[in-house]
């Protein structure tokens with residue numbers, strides 16, 4: 001790419017003038033940021049066209065990743081890095097009197113997702129582009145992404161997120177690519193065929209964002225659907241004088257892509273959510289068939305050319321929708337359509353939590369999607385007929401509900417879990433009967449994260465040290481990090497590694513001063529728990545430990561303590577009262593701890609509001625300790641755990657999700673393990689007094705609960721946490737009490753290791769060196785080989 005600082009400078013100026021419509025003398029940061037983004041986008045278009053042409057010319061098998069969430073974050077810097085233009089862009093901007101970092105930080109964080117599931121989809125899109133896997137992401141262009149979080153008197157307050165109130169320079173609107181999506185209405189039999197006469201319709205219209213891979217060698221498309229009203233339908237009703245109904249299409253179009261459901265790992269069971277899921281699925285399946293029929297005419301060969309991955313059950317209507325189109329539109333027999341659909345579809349399960357497993361009442365499904373309800377019954381009957389041994393307890397339709405997990409399982413040729421442990425639990429706990437009938441269907445694909453964003457972009461200091469030490473190329477071959485290992489024996493390398501970490505901590509301390517107004521000592525241990533707030537993730541246990549530490553220091557103010565900064569980040573679902581109470585408690589404890597003169601910098605609590613992808617990029621490179629402390633068996637994988645360890649944080653964690661594999665890779669001596677195993681949790685829960693007994697055995701925990709109950713952290717409302725304390729004593733489903741003593745034991749080991757600076761340096765560097773496996777490139781290769789049958793075009 002023959003591009004110089006001068007020519008890129010001219011590109012930026014050209015866009016500033018002709019695309020943004022500003023002259024350099026009057027341009028704001030926003031204007032410059034748009035101009036830079038358009039100049040970079042220009043550089044993506046060529047490889048994007050070339051990739052499309054290559055796929056067409058060679059008839060590559062194409063992968064379609066259907067997801068209700070893509071948690072993208074900022075795009076600008078990632079694009080610049082993957083194009084290899086960050087240096088040139090920064091230099092060109094300097095010539096224009098502009099600062100690259102300032103423009104990067106002006107970009108809103110695209111939060112079209114809740115947490116791990118959405119961020120995984122974004123990492124996978126980037127890895128597919130890097131690997132040259134011809135693919136498309138399909139999602140929804142939410143007008144409002146995940147809500148913004150503020151704290152008011154320590155409590156979470158949500159405000160709407162509004163990323164589209166500015167110009168979004170990365171997308172191309174495709175008004176010509178649109179599909180009518182239908183809802184409700186009734187079925188009619190005409191000439192022996194079923195005809196669905198819809199009651200409501202909406203138009204799905206495409207917005208394409210190119211996704212550029214490492215070194216710009218390949219680019220794929222992320223296609224997000226926006227909604228437009230169907231005017232035709234409007235008019236008909238209007239002419240009939242049915243004026244209120246005539247406005248309905250407009251209302252539906254305005255609501256359907258309005259907002260992302262803010263519940264992570266919990267399904268809301270709302271009609272609008274079902275409509276969103278069908279809206280995504282229907283538009284995407286129609287688009288997939290259109291693309292296929294442009295180059296082929298035999299739909300019975302669809303599975304040779306197309307793979308569709310369902311990101312959890314949210315797009316699980318893909319099965320019935322594909323069958324519907326093949327049968328009702330393309331005249332295939334139901335049996336043939338079902339078989340082809342199964343060969344094309346794959347389903348990724350991301351959780352075993354019962355509250356996350358989607359079920360829709362047959363009444364709602366039959367009302368919103370009458371034809372699909374009928375097809376689901378047919379799928380269920382066909383599966384029962386083919387598998388007479390199938391117990392009725394695993395029917396897709398049972399107790400007047402459609403079970404989307406079973407539907408997705410039955411309609412897929414492969415079902416995968418997201419970590420080795422989770423996959424075993426999918427087989428043994430979630431789908432034991434279906435696994436017995438289809439023993440080869442469930443496979444594992446352990447999650448991964450893209451090293452371009454999560455090392456190269458987020459941690460430029462460490463990225464440079466890695467390149468200086470082992471040379472370039474690790475960005476697309478992360479296993480090469482193992483070449484760092486011999487250097488860890490070298491004291492100078494360890495020094496350099498720790499100097500990078502310290503630099504990140506200094507920079508993050510300054511950032512904390514800015515956003516929280518607190519002075520943080522960069523030499524204290526940065527102890528980080530960043531993720532959605534959820535009971536099973538057990539932020540509560542971390543707060544309890546914080547209180548126990550505070551109590552220890554209070555009892556012995558002259559004692560020696562390893563200074564710690566407890567850093568929390570994360571949002572609670574707006575309707576999740578227990579999680580909101582935990583948010584409140586973290587802030588209440590923080591206020592007491594941070595204003596207590598006895599702490600003297602030995603303990604601090606930092607909880608910056610509105611954790612998002614951008615904040616993750618800030619905090620993760622500065623972390624010393626990574627808190628991965630979920631109740632064993634509950635966290636399907638985790639991906640923050642991978643990002644933190646990759647960036648040289650040591651993990652304190654349970655044997656849950658991908659922690660198990662992280663520990664195997666970094667070595668048990670470089671991982672602080674504690675807690676009950678998944679199996680032990682199940683056994684222990686049978687003892688109804690598990691919490692009470694554990695509390696009686698731990699004076700520290702007893703004291704903590706007493707302090708909270710006394711109102712020491714809520715002096716303005718002493719009984720604020722009575723309910724929380726009572727639940728901890730008497731129910732404690734997530735085993736905070738039972739794991740607390742062992743957690744404290746492991747935390748004491750962490751302190752001891754941290755005191756030995758050189759030992760810590762070795763352990764931290766080993767973590768980075770041994771994380772190669774957790775690249776999302778490895779995950780995507782696994783999907784390509786084991787599930788999609790797709791080949792790299794590079």
Ligand code: TH1
Nearest residue numbers: 116117265350351418635636637638639
């Ligand atoms: C998360 C899992 O909780 C997490 O363990 C995993 O690493 C991540 O997915 C990626 O695989 C999930 N997020 C959601 C969100 C919704 C529903 C289910 C899950 S599981 C809305």
